Amino acid sequence: MPVPDRKGLKIVAIDVKDVRFPTSLEGHGSDALHTDPNYSCAYVTTRTEDGRQGFGLTFTCGRGTEVVVLAIRSMKRFVLGKNAADIYADFAGFWRALTNDSQMRWIGPEKGVAHLAAAGILNSLWDLWARIENKPLWRLLADMEPEELVSTIDFRYITDVITKDEAVQLLKDKRAGKEARIKQLTENGIACYTTQVGWMGYSDKMVKELCNKYLKLGFTHFKVKVGTSIEDDLRRCNLVREAIGDKNTLMVDANQAWSVNEAIDWMIKLAPLKPMWIEEPTSPDDVLGHAAISKALKPYGIGVATGEMCANRVMFKQFLQSGGMQYCQIDSARIGGVNEILSVYLMAEKLKVEVVPHAGGVGLCEMVQHLQMWNYASVCYDTMGLIEYVDQQHEHFFDPCVVKNARYMAPKKPGYSTEMFPETIEKFKYPDGSEWQRMFKEGIFPSPDEAELVNS
Numbered sequence: 536m537p538v539p540d541r542k543g544l545k546i547v548a549i550d551v552k553d554v555r556f557p558t559s560l561e562g563h564g565s566d567a568l569h570t571d572p573n574y575s576c577a578y579v580t581t582r583t584e585d586g587r588q589g590f591g592l593t594f595t596c597g598r599g600t601e602v603v604v605l606a607i608r609s610m611k612r613f614v615l616g617k618n619a620a621d622i623y624a625d626f627a628g629f630w631r632a633l634t635n636d637s638q639m640r641w642i643g644p645e646k647g648v649a650h651l652a653a654a655g656i657l658n659s660l661w662d663l664w665a666r667i668e669n670k671p672l673w674r675l676l677a678d679m680e681p682e683e684l685v686s687t688i689d690f691r692y693i694t695d696v697i698t699k700d701e702a703v704q705l706l707k708d709k710r711a712g713k714e715a716r717i718k719q720l721t722e723n724g725i726a727c728y729t730t731q732v733g734w735m736g737y738s739d740k741m742v743k744e745l746c747n748k749y750l751k752l753g754f755t756h757f758k759v760k761v762g763t764s765i766e767d768d769l770r771r772c773n774l775v776r777e778a779i780g781d782k783n784t785l786m787v788d789a790n791q792a793w794s795v796n797e798a799i800d801w802m803i804k805l806a807p808l809k810p811m812w813i814e815e816p817t818s819p820d821d822v823l824g825h826a827a828i829s830k831a832l833k834p835y836g837i838g839v840a841t842g843e844m845c846a847n848r849v850m851f852k853q854f855l856q857s858g859g860m861q862y863c864q865i866d867s868a869r870i871g872g873v874n875e876i877l878s879v880y881l882m883a884e885k886l887k888v889e890v891v892p893h894a895g896g897v898g899l900c901e902m903v904q905h906l907q908m909w910n911y912a913s914v915c916y917d918t919m920g921l922i923e924y925v926d927q928q929h930e931h932f933f934d935p936c937v938v939k940n941a942r943y944m945a946p947k948k949p950g951y952s953t954e955m956f957p958e959t960i961e962k963f964k965y966p967d968g969s970e971w972q973r974m975f976k977e978g979i980f981p982s983p984d985e986a987e988l989v990n991s
């Protein structure tokens with residue numbers, strides 16, 4: 536087990552910051568329901584007695600980040616004073632303690648703000664572990680023995696699909712050829728698709744220009760936001776189809792805009808444009824609704840993709856079991872950190888559903904590349920898979936993702952690629968960062984009122 540020596544690894548501090556970027560000013564990240572997102576995160580730094588640090592984050596869209604920050608603060612008690620080596624020696628037990636405290640679980644359990652907060656903390660602990668082992672996270676995972684990896688997962692509620700023993704066996708069965716796949720990843724990385732061409736707030740002119748830009752960069756898969764008006768969707772999707780041609784792939788994303796029947800009717804109208812998938816057609820909680828949409832759209836060759844707001848492994852389990860998702864979009868910061876995400880990958884493999892991670896928001900591309908690379912090395916190598924890519928906020932990270940010829944290159948530095956530059960925090964910490972103060976002064980954004988200053 537790569538459990539480090541305990542010496543110096545007592546956790547002595549956990550710091551959390553509300554960091555926001557003014558992306559709404561230019562419509563970046565906008566969709567049918569999130570019309571003015573300011574890409575943000577609750578940014579967690581965990582420090583050990585010997586001065587090591589782990590960085591973790593959970594993505595948000597602006598307002599509300601302060602609530603996640605408060606939730607993280609109230610979870611500090613489960614981590615402070617613990618030795619990181621003891622956490623890694625029984626990570627599943629620690630995970631259960633963090634997410635299922637007898638009093639706090641009432642505000643979850645394992646969902647919503649409570650789970651976003653847990654994700655921020657857990658991501659920082661995984662970053663710390665990978666740094667201690669001096670490996671990028673994907674290699675830490677890929678190098679673990681099956682028993683070690685599986686020991687980090689809480690299997691409660693999913694043993695009807697996969698037990699701990701089955702998970703160990705699955706990983707053992709997939710071991711042959713792992714070194715060759717790691718070499719392949721190191722040389723060629725993993726392909727990605729872009730969402731950057733089709734944010735809802737972009738003009739037609741910009742969409743066209745961006746399609747040309749990303750075609751030149753070698754992209755073959757393009758995602759466009761839909762769901763506000765069918766006339767607009769037909770116009771924009773036609774425009775994109777024309778720009779990318781018939782050989783490239785179009786995906787559409789409604790971000791939960793429709794009821795079930797409306798989703799089916801709407802997508803039948805968009806079907807002649809041959810989208811590969813409709814993403815989040817309806818409520819992220821409506822498992823059977825997604826299954827009905829999947830069934831109705833199958834004859835049109837359209838799959839259903841979802842997962843960026845899927846609350847936990849139990850919801851994923853039902854989506855995977857019911858035929859409600861043909862593309863499983865794990866998100867690195869919504870469910871309970873790497874521990875729970877590993878369980879979703881293992882269930883997806885068992886039930887033969889392709890995982891195409893959700894990314895884009897602050898730090899999400901940085902994190903999911905590690906997860907998908909581990910998946911290819913250790914779990915699912917029938918296809919190399921795809922990862923979402925959005926060209927935003929990477930410049931704020933010490934170890935930003937690197938995309939070349941529409942492929943994520945394998946991260947090399949130790950950790951989970953989650954550390955941000957101190958200057959970024961100084962500028963974009965909300966509301967007192969220097970950039971926010973400037974924008975308030977210049978009237979670009981209103982100053983937050985007292986209610987919003989709850990955690991300052």
Ligand SMILES: C[C@H](O)[C@@H](O)[C@@H](O)[C@H](O)C(=O)O
Nearest residue numbers: 564565566569572730894895
């Ligand atoms: C508000 C966000 O930008 C979403 O629109 C985004 O996560 C999107 O659904 C995506 O799939 O990338």
Ligand SMILES: [Mg+2]
Nearest residue numbers: 788814815843
């Ligand atoms: Mg989406």
